[in-house]
Amino acid sequence: MSLWVVIYSASVVGGSIGPLPYGMEECIAKNAPMEAARMQAIETGYSEAEDRWLDAGEIKKLEALSSRCEYHETRPVIGSAAE
Secondary structure (H helix, E strand, O other): OOOEEEEEEOOOOEEOOOOOOHHHHHHHHHHHHHHHHHHHHHHHEEEEEEEEEHHHHHHHHHHHHEEEEEOOOOOOOOOOOOO
């Protein structure tokens, strides 16, 4: 099994990063700031990374996105449903 960061759009795989050369704890630690920034942008409507206010459509897109550290035998297939 290999470790991947799987990016979901709603409940569908939208992409993946990996296989990663480190373990689950480090994956979670590296993914947490990105998820926190996404949640903050959703809650405030402001993207610190882009230094600008987001419109309603952009916030809606962010609400549909998420990323998680997961083990898989092979690269998760884009368009497949979350397990």
